[in-house]
Amino acid sequence: MYELIKVNDEIYYVNCPSRVGVVKIADNEVFLVDSGSSKDAIKKIKKNIDDMGFSIKYVVNTHSHADHISGNKYLQENFGINIYGHGIDKYFINEPNLESMFLYGASPYNTLKNHFLLAPKSICDDIPSNILDFSFMELSGHSFSDIVIKCGDIWFIGDIVFNEEAVLKYHVPFIFNVGNYLKSLEKLRNLDGSLFIPSHGPIIANVNEVVDFNIKVIKDIVKLILDFCDVYHTTEEIFDYILSFYKISNDYNQSVLVASTIRSFLSYLVDESMLKIEFLNNRLCYLKYKNIDN
Numbered sequence: 001m002y003e004l005i006k007v008n009d010e011i012y013y014v015n016c017p018s019r020v021g022v023v024k025i026a027d028n029e030v031f032l033v034d035s036g037s038s039k040d041a042i043k044k045i046k047k048n049i050d051d052m053g054f055s056i057k058y059v060v061n062t063h064s065h066a067d068h069i070s071g072n073k074y075l076q077e078n079f080g081i082n083i084y085g086h087g088i089d090k091y092f093i094n095e096p097n098l099e100s101m102f103l104y105g106a107s108p109y110n111t112l113k114n115h116f117l118l119a120p121k122s123i124c125d126d127i128p129s130n131i132l133d134f135s136f137m138e139l140s141g142h143s144f145s146d147i148v149i150k151c152g153d154i155w156f157i158g159d160i161v162f163n164e165e166a167v168l169k170y171h172v173p174f175i176f177n178v179g180n181y182l183k184s185l186e187k188l189r190n191l192d193g194s195l196f197i198p199s200h201g202p203i204i205a206n207v208n209e210v211v212d213f214n215i216k217v218i219k220d221i222v223k224l225i226l227d228f229c230d231v232y233h234t235t236e237e238i239f240d241y242i243l244s245f246y247k248i249s250n251d252y253n254q255s256v257l258v259a260s261t262i263r264s265f266l267s268y269l270v271d272e273s274m275l276k277i278e279f280l281n282n283r284l285c286y287l288k289y290k291n292i293d294n
């Protein structure tokens, strides 16, 4: 684990659960796509990069989730390495406390301030507009403003697709904005490239298959919510139903991630006129529109 896997003469990735991209920009200089899930992980990654004779010039984060940015601080504080990010995610990288505040919707209890949800703080700047080492595109929806990064004809695609193993394990993969996520999947389908390297799961040659799988995951959850909302239900009732349907075990982190994702689905279904939202006996409830065929 943590060894560099060569893709071509310029591009490597680090073999670990939260994959890190290593891209050569000069004879002995590289930049990283994301920085790993912990200080321990980035120390091992940096040692293997050093052993190859490479020096790290900067890090570009695909988005702000802790498993992608937790090596930033170690690299920045000890080696003066610049960290770059994009959009709203850049602000969350600068203020990692925002992540658990956002997920919980208020000041979170201490149990939620753990390394899955709270990365070490680093100073993250906008990606310089004159950078020539790579190109990038915003494909948001999993997070606020996720980016995919193109080097030659290889794409680093962060978390914008979920693999089958992750879906079997988590059932409701984290999504911030369902509508944007579906649009991003269609844009991914049309990207020109020979290989797509996600942060988790198998490397992708045929992106269409993976896009179709992810669209099906979304449609299955939509159907589940719409079927349940054939009669009025509150957010809590919908949440409890989804948790018990998928037999999602009691876990504090998983609970806030799924609750946030379900609220994202409810917003999407209301905005797409598939669910209506009404107060019933002072309870905010959702009901499927009768003409919706799901």
Ligand SMILES: [Zn+2]
Residues within 6 Å of the ligand: 063, 065, 142, 143, 159
């Ligand atoms: Zn993520």
Ligand SMILES: [Zn+2]
Residues within 6 Å of the ligand: 018, 065, 067, 068, 159, 199, 200
């Ligand atoms: Zn991730």
